[in-house]
Amino acid sequence: MDSRLLLLLIILPLTGGVLNACFGCRLPRQMRALLAISSVLASFVLTLICWPLAADGGTQVTLFTWLKSSGLQADIGLFFDPLAASMTLMVTGVASLIHIYAAGYMEYEEDQARFFALLNLFVFAMLCILLADNLLLLFLGWEGVGFCSYGLIGFWYQKKENALAGRKAFIVTRIGDLFFTIALLWLFALLGTVNIAEINLRATELDPLLITPLVLLLLGGACGKSAQLPLMTWLPDAMAGPTPVSALIHAATMVTAGVYLLCRLFPLVSLSSVGMATIACIGAATALYAASCALEQREIKRVLAYSTMSQIGYMFMAVGVGSVAAAINHLLVHAFFKALLFMGAGALIHLAGGENDIFKMGGLKQKNPFLFWLFLIGILCLAGAPLTGGFFSKDAILLTAFSRGDGLSAILWGVGVFTAGLTSFYSFRLLYLVFFGDYRGDKSAHHLSPLLIWTLPLLALLGLFGGLINLPHFYGGSEMLSHWLGVAPALELPLPTEIGLLALMTLFFVAGWLPAHLFYRKYQPEAETPWRRFLLQGWRFDALYERVILQPYRFVANFCWIGGDKALIDGVIEGIGRTLLHWGGYFRQLATGQVSFYLQGFAWGLLLMLGWLLLKAVT
Amino acid sequence: MATWIFYILGAVAVIATAMAVTRRNPVHAVIYLVNSFFALALIFYLLGAPLVAAWEVIIYAGAIMVLFLFIIMMLELSPGEDADRKGPGPLQWLPVLLIGGSLLACTLLMLQLDPGGGQELPHWYASPRDFGYALFHEYALAVEVVSFQLLFAAVGAFYVGRADERKEKMGDAT
Amino acid sequence: MIVPFHHLLVLATLLFLLGLMAVLVRRNLIMILIGVEIMLNAAGLVLVGASALWQQIDGQVLVIFLMALTSAEVSISLAMVVYLNRRKKTVDVRAFDELRG
Numbered sequence: 001m002d003s004r005l006l007l008l009l010i011i012l013p014l015t016g017g018v019l020n021a022c023f024g025c026r027l028p029r030q031m032r033a034l035l036a037i038s039s040v041l042a043s044f045v046l047t048l049i050c051w052p053l054a055a056d057g058g059t060q061v062t063l064f065t066w067l068k069s070s071g072l073q074a075d076i077g078l079f080f081d082p083l084a085a086s087m088t089l090m091v092t093g094v095a096s097l098i099h100i101y102a103a104g105y106m107e108y109e110e111d112q113a114r115f116f117a118l119l120n121l122f123v124f125a126m127l128c129i130l131l132a133d134n135l136l137l138l139f140l141g142w143e144g145v146g147f148c149s150y151g152l153i154g155f156w157y158q159k160k161e162n163a164l165a166g167r168k169a170f171i172v173t174r175i176g177d178l179f180f181t182i183a184l185l186w187l188f189a190l191l192g193t194v195n196i197a198e199i200n201l202r203a204t205e206l207d208p209l210l211i212t213p214l215v216l217l218l219l220g221g222a223c224g225k226s227a228q229l230p231l232m233t234w235l236p237d238a239m240a241g242p243t244p245v246s247a248l249i250h251a252a253t254m255v256t257a258g259v260y261l262l263c264r265l266f267p268l269v270s271l272s273s274v275g276m277a278t279i280a281c282i283g284a285a286t287a288l289y290a291a292s293c294a295l296e297q298r299e300i301k302r303v304l305a306y307s308t309m310s311q312i313g314y315m316f317m318a319v320g321v322g323s324v325a326a327a328i329n330h331l332l333v334h335a336f337f338k339a340l341l342f343m344g345a346g347a348l349i350h351l352a353g354g355e356n357d358i359f360k361m362g363g364l365k366q367k368n369p370f371l372f373w374l375f376l377i378g379i380l381c382l383a384g385a386p387l388t389g390g391f392f393s394k395d396a397i398l399l400t401a402f403s404r405g406d407g408l409s410a411i412l413w414g415v416g417v418f419t420a421g422l423t424s425f426y427s428f429r430l431l432y433l434v435f436f437g438d439y440r441g442d443k444s445a446h447h448l449s450p451l452l453i454w455t456l457p458l459l460a461l462l463g464l465f466g467g468l469i470n471l472p473h474f475y476g477g478s479e480m481l482s483h484w485l486g487v488a489p490a491l492e493l494p495l496p497t498e499i500g501l502l503a504l505m506t507l508f509f510v511a512g513w514l515p516a517h518l519f520y521r522k523y524q525p526e527a528e529t530p531w532r533r534f535l536l537q538g539w540r541f542d543a544l545y546e547r548v549i550l551q552p553y554r555f556v557a558n559f560c561w562i563g564g565d566k567a568l569i570d571g572v573i574e575g576i577g578r579t580l581l582h583w584g585g586y587f588r589q590l591a592t593g594q595v596s597f598y599l600q601g602f603a604w605g606l607l608l609m610l611g612w613l614l615l616k617a618v619t
Numbered sequence: 620m621a622t623w624i625f626y627i628l629g630a631v632a633v634i635a636t637a638m639a640v641t642r643r644n645p646v647h648a649v650i651y652l653v654n655s656f657f658a659l660a661l662i663f664y665l666l667g668a669p670l671v672a673a674w675e676v677i678i679y680a681g682a683i684m685v686l687f688l689f690i691i692m693m694l695e696l697s698p699g700e701d702a703d704r705k706g707p708g709p710l711q712w713l714p715v716l717l718i719g720g721s722l723l724a725c726t727l728l729m730l731q732l733d734p735g736g737g738q739e740l741p742h743w744y745a746s747p748r749d750f751g752y753a754l755f756h757e758y759a760l761a762v763e764v765v766s767f768q769l770l771f772a773a774v775g776a777f778y779v780g781r782a783d784e785r786k787e788k789m790g791d792a793t
Numbered sequence: 794m795i796v797p798f799h800h801l802l803v804l805a806t807l808l809f810l811l812g813l814m815a816v817l818v819r820r821n822l823i824m825i826l827i828g829v830e831i832m833l834n835a836a837g838l839v840l841v842g843a844s845a846l847w848q849q850i851d852g853q854v855l856v857i858f859l860m861a862l863t864s865a866e867v868s869i870s871l872a873m874v875v876y877l878n879r880r881k882k883t884v885d886v887r888a889f890d891e892l893r894g
Contacts, residue, residue, distance in 0.1 A: 593890030595825070599816055621795045629804040636808055636831055640815035645823045652827060655808075659834060662804075665795055666845040668853045671837075678860045683830065683867050690871045691823060694878050743848045753850045754857065765861045772865030776872040 003053060003061045006078045009046050009088070010127045012039045017120030024113025033103035036116035040099050040123050044092035047085070054085035060133055060197075067136065071192050079133035079197065082484045083328065087130045087260060090332050094252045094339050095123045097455045101343050102244035104451025105350075115155060119248070122148035126253050130260065135184050135194040138261075142180065142225070145254045146173050152249060153241040165240040172234040176224010180261075183217035196264060203268040211268070215275030218265060219282065222258030226312050228286045233541050235309055236293075239301040243346030246301055251308045251342050252335035259315040259331055263324045270322060277408060280320020280401075284415040287313030289539065291422035295429070296535035299356045300345045303430050306538075307382055308338055310423060314397050317412060323400040325482040329470040330393035337381035337390055337463030340456055344375040347452040348434060353443025358430060362523055363439035371453060372435050377460040383427040383513065384420050386506050392467025392475075394420060395505055399472075402501065403493055417508055424512025432520035440523065620732060624725055625665055631725075632658035635718050645691045647711065649684050654718045656680040661725060667744030794846055801842040809835035822874050822884040826867065833863050 016039025024032050053059040058081025067074040080088075099119065106115055125144025132138035147170075154166025188194050190210065191202055203211070222228070227235035238250050249255070262269055262279065269275060287310045294306035311334045318327035351368060352361050365372045381390035398420075401413040470481035493501075526532070534540060632655050639651035656679045663672035754762060808831060815828025837856045844852025874884060881888050 591893060593893030595886045595889065596817055596820070603813060603817060625796050626800075629800075633804070633807050633811070636811045640811050640819070640824070640828060640831070645821065645827075648824060648827055652830070655831075656834065659838060662838065663841050666801075666841050668841045668844065668856070671841055671853050671856050674857065674860060675837075678864060679830070679834070683864060686867060686871060687823065687827065690874060694875065694884065743845065745844070745850045745853055749850055750853060754854055757851075758854050758858075761858060765858055768865050769861060772868050776868045779869065779872040779876050 003059045003080075005046060005050055006053065006059065006061050006080050006131070007063050009043050009050065009092075010078070010124055010131060012043045012046070013120045013123040013127065015039060017117045017124055020113050020117035020120060024117055027113070029112060032112045032116050033099075033106075036120050037096065037099045037103060039120060040092060041096045043123070043127070044089075044096045047089050047092050050080065051085060051089075054080050054082050057081065058084070062133075072188065072194065074134050074136035074194055076137060077133040078131040080131060082486060083260075083263060083324075084130050086328065086332065086481070086484065088127060090335050091123070091126055091130060091253050094335055094459070095119075095126075095248055097459060098244050098248040098252075098339060098343065100451055101247070101346075101455040102242075104449030104455075105244050105346055106242065107449055111155070115152070115242070118148050118151045118155075119245070122152070122249060122254070126257070129257050133196060135187065135196060135199070138196070138264075139180070139184060142177065142221075142257065142261075145249070145257065146170060146177065146225075149173075149238070149245075149249050149254055152245040153238045155242055155245065156240075159240075162240040165234075165237040169234040169238045172231050173224045176221045176231050176258075179217045179219075179224070180221025183214055183221065186214060186217070200265065200267040203271055206268075206271075208271070212272040212274045215269050215272040216278060218261065218269065219275065219279055222261050222316075223282065224258070225261075226255050226258030226316070227309050228258065228282050228313065228316060229289060230541075232286060232290070232309055233538065233545060236297075236302050236305045236538060239299070239305050243301070243342060243349065246305070247339045247342030247346070250305065251338040255308060255312055256315065256331050256335065259312065259319060259327055262316070262319045263327060266319070266324050269319070276320050276322065278320070280317050280408070280412050283313045283316025283318075283320055284412045284419075285313070286310065287317065287419045288415050288422075289313075291419045291426065293535055293538045294426040295422065296532045297426075298359055298536065300348065300358050300361070300430065300434065301342070301356065303358070303426060304338070304341055304345060307341075307423065307426070308334075310419065311338070311382075313419075314394060314416065317416060318397040318400065321397075321401045321404055321409060321412065323397065323487075325470060325479070325485055325487050326393065326396040326400050328485065329466075329481050330397060332469065333381070333389040333393040333463060333466035336459050336466055337378045340374065340459040340463055341378040341382065343452070343456055343459070344371060344378060347371055347448060347456075348375070350446040350448050350452065352441050353445055355441045355443055358433040359523075359525075360441040361434045361439070362437040362441070363435070365435040367439075367445065368448070368453075371456075374453075374456045374460050375435070376431065377464055379427045379431045381463045381466075383424040384505065384509055385424075386502075386509065387467070389463050389466025389468075391505070391509075392471065395501075396470065396472065398505070399493070399501065417504065420505065421508040421512040424509045425516050426512075428513050428516035429520050432516060433523065436521060437523040621665055624728060625662060627721065628658045628661050628665070628725055631655075631718055631721050632662065638714060638718075646688065647715075649687050649691070650715055651718070653680045653684050654715065654722060656684070657722050661722070661729070664729070669744060670747045670750050798842060798846050802839065805835045805838045805842070808832075808838065820886050822877065822886055825886065826870055826874070829870075830863065830867070833859060 016036050020027075020032055020035055024035075027035070058079055060077065060079050062075045062077035064076055065073065066076045099116075102115070102119065106112055109115060122145055125141045125148060128141025128144060129138050130141075132141060150166045150170040152166075153169050154163040157163045157166070184194065187199055190206060191199055193199065193202075206214075220231075224231045235250060235255065239246055241250070269279070290306040290308075290310035290313060294303050294310065297303040297306060311330070315327045315330050315334070318324075318330060347368075348361065348364060348371070349356060351364055351371070355361060377388075381388045384391045384394050394416075398413055398416045401409045401416060468480075470479055472479060537543070635651050635655035635658060639648045639655060642648035642651060656675055660672040660675040660680070663669075663675055812828045812831030812833075812835060815831060816825050817828075819825055819828065837859050840852040840856050840859070842852075844850065877889060878884050
C-alpha cells in the first residue's frame with residue numbers, strides 16, 4: 001500500500017475546511033454540510049484502509065520539508081504508529097458522527113459555512129497533532145485546535161458571554177502552550193532535533209536533572225489543553241459553544257490532546273519519577289475537584305464539562321502511574337460515551353425548548369423514551385457501572401495504581417475510587433433530574449431532527465462495549481490494545497485481590513447511585529447553601545484567579561499604562577512637542593510674509609558680515 | 620579741475636538719488652533717477668570708461684527707466700495728477716530743473732576742458748577697441764552665458780505675462 | 794586717478810545705502826525695484842572705479858555683465874509686478890503676505 005495515502009488523511013479535512021471557508025457562502029445549504037461530512041468521513045475510511053501501515057513500528061511519510069535551517073529540520077511529515085492509528089481512528093470516527101449530528105443540529109443556522117469550515121479545520125489540526133512526526137508540526141496542530149476551539153466557542157459571538165468564554169479558553173490554554181513552547185525549544189536545544197521518534201530514542205542521553213523540569217513543562221502544556229488543575233477554569237465556560245462543538249472538541253478530542261502528548265512522549269516522560277508523580281497527582285486532584293464541582297452544577301452541559309475534566313484527570317493519573325494502555329483505553333472509551341452524552345444533551349436541550357437548567361427539565365423520559373435509553377447507556381458508562389466500557393477502562397487505571405504498591409499510589413488509588421463514587425452520584429443525579437418526575441420547564445419542545453437521534457446508537461454501542469478492546473485476562477480478554485500499542489500488559493494480581501477490587505468498585509458505584517436515587521428520584525427544590533454555591537462556582541477558582549492573578553496584573557498593567565505610557569512616555573514626547581510648538585509660535589511670527597521684513601533680515605545679515613570683516617581687519 | 624567736477628557730480632548723484640527714493644509719485648522718482656544715472660555716466664567718463672558711460676545712458680537711463688515708466692503708466696500707478704488740473708507746481712519741477720541744469724553745466728565744462736575727447740581728463744582710459752577685445756576674447760564664454768540669461772529672462776517675462784491670459788481663456792471655456 | 798579711491802567708495806556707499814533705504818522703507822513694488830537698481834548702480838560705480846585704480850579693463854567688462862543682468866532682472870520683475878497687480882489690483886507689497894506663518 002502506498003504510504004502516501006496517509007497524507008490524504010490530513011489533506012481531506014483541510015480541503016473541506018478551506019472550500020467551506022472560501023466558497024461556503026455560495027454553496028447550497030445542504031452542500032456545506034455534505035462537503036464537511038464527506039471530507040471527514042473520507043478520512044475515516046482512509047484510516048481504516050491505512051490501518052495495516054501502523055503495524056510493525058509504524059510508517060513514516062514526508063510530504064515536504066517545512067523548515068530547514070542549521071540543525072533544525074521540521075517536515076510536514078506523518079508518523080502512523082499504533083498509538084496514532086488508534087487515536088486517528090477514534091477522532092475521525094467520532095468526528096464523522098458529530099459532523100452528521102451537527103448537520104441536523106445546525107440545520108437552521110445562518111452561518112453554517114463558518115461552522116463547518118471551523119469544524120473541518122479543527123479535524124485537520126487535530127490530525128496534525130496525532131500524526132505529526134515532529135514536535136513543530138504537532139505544535140502547529142496544537143495551536144490550530146486552540147484557534148478552532150476559540151472560534152467555535154464564540155460561534156454565536158453576538159452574545160458577549162460567548163465571545164468572552166472563547167477568549168478565556170484561548171488565553172488560558174495559551175498559558176499552557178507557553179510551557180509547551182519552552183519545552184519544545186529546550187528539547188531542540190538539548191537534542192538538536194524535533195523529531196518525536198528521535199527524541200524518544202535519545203531521551204536517555206539527557207541529563208537526568210533536566211528531565212524533570214522538561215516533563216513539568218510538558219505537563220504544563222498538557223494541563224492547559226486538557227483543562228487540568230490549575231488551568232482548568234476555561235472548560236466549563238467553553239460550554240457556551242454549540243453542542244456539537246462541545247461534544248467534539250471539549251469532550252472527545254481536543255481536551256484529550258494533553259494526554260496524547262504525554263503518551264506520545266512517554267519514553268521521555270517516564271524517565272522522571274518526580275514528573276510522573278506530579279502528573280498522577282494533578283490527575284487525581286483534578287478528578288476529585290471536578291467531580292465535586294459536578295455535584296452541584298445546574299446546567300446540563302456544565303455537569304458534563306466537569307465530568308469530562310474529571311475523566312481526563314483519570315487519564316492523567318493513568319499516565320502518571322505508567323500505564324499508557326490504560327490511559328488510551330480510557331481516552332477512547334470516554335470519547336465515545338462522552339460524545340454520546342453531549343450529543344444526547346444537545347437533543348435534550350432541543351427537547352426542552354432550549355433550556356439548559358436541569359432543574360427546569362424533568363420528565364423528558366416520556367417525551368422521547370429512545371433518547372432516555374441511549375442517555376442511560378452514556379450515564380452508566382460514565383458512572384462506571386460494572387461491565388460497561390467505562391467500568392473496564394477506569395478499573396484498569398485504578399488497578400494499575402493499586403498494583404504499584406507504594407504509598408503515593410495507594411493514596412491516588414483511594415482518591416480514584418472515592419471519585420468514582422462521586423461520579424456515580426452526579427451522573428445519576430443528572431439522569432433523574434432530567435428524565436424523571438414531571439416536566440418543570442415552561443418552554444415547548446423544538447423540532448428534533450432525526451439526525452440528532454440516529455447518530456447516537458453507534459456511539460452507545462461503542463461506549464458500552466469499549467471495554468472489550470483492552471479486556472484484561474481476568475475477564476477472559478486478551479488486552480488487545482496493550483499488545484497493539486506494544487506496551488507492557490497490566491500486572492496480574494492475585495485472584496482474590498481482583499475480586500475484592502471488583503466488589504469494591506461495584507460497591508462505590510452503588511454507593512453513588514443510591515443517594516442519587518433517594519434524593520432526586522422525586523424532584524424537590526433545593527435550598528441554596530454556601531457550600532452548594534461554593535461547588536457550583538467551581539470552588540471559586542475564577543474568583544481566586546481574579547484576585548491573585550488578574551487584579552495584580554490589571555494593577556501593574558494600569559500602572560504601566562497610566563504611569564508609564566501616559567504620564568512618562570506620552571508626557572515626554574508630548575512635552576517635547578508642546579515645547580517646540582510653543583517656541584515655534586514665537587518663531588512663526590518671524591515669517592510675516594512681508595517682503596520688506598525679509599529684506600531687513602538681509603540687511604542685518606549684511607551688517608553683521610561687514611562688522612565681522614571690519615573686526616578682522618582691525619585685529 | 621576734473622577732481623572738482625567729480626565731487627560736484629557725486630553730490631548731484633547723491634541728491635538726485637535721495638530725491639528719487641523719497642518721491643511719492645513713481646514717475647517723479649524715475650525722472651530723478653534718470654538724472655542720477657546721467658551724473659553717474661559722467662563720473663564713469665571721468666574714470667576712464669567712456670563706453671560704459673555711454674551704455675549707462677543708453678541701457679539704464681534709456682531702456683530700463685523707460686521700461687519702468689512704461690509699466691507705471693500702464694498700471695496707472697501715478698496718483699491723481701489729473702485730479703488737480705493745475706499741473707506740477709514749482710516745488711516739484713524746480714529741484715529737477717536745478718539738477719538737470721547742473722548736469723548740463725558739468726557736461727559743457729567737460730567739453731570745454733577736453734574738446735577733442737582725448738586723454739587729458741582721465742589719466743587712463745579704456746578705448747572701445749580694447750574693451751571689445753577683452754570682452755570677446757577673455758570673457759567670450761561669459762558673454763554666451765549672459766546671452767542665454769537674457770533669453771531666459773525674455774521667455775520668463777513672456778510666460779509671466781501670459782499666465783493670466785490662459786486663465787482667462789479657461790474661464791471662458793467654463 | 795582723479796580722486797582718491799576711498800572718496801569713490803564713500804560715494805558708492807552713499808548711493809548703495811540710499812538704494813537699500815528705498816528697498817527697506819518703501820511699500821511700493823516699483824519703488825523697491827528702483828531701490829534695487831540704485832544699489833546695482835552703486836556696485837557698478839565701484840567696479841569702474843576699481844578698473845580705473847588698477848588700470849585694468851576687467852572691471853568695466855563686469856559692469857557690462859551687470860547691466861545685462863539688470864535688464865534681465867528688471868524685465869522679469871516688472872512682468873511680475875504686472876502679474877501681481879492684475880491679481881490684487883495693487884502694487885503695495887504689504888498686500889502680498891501669503892507666506893505669513
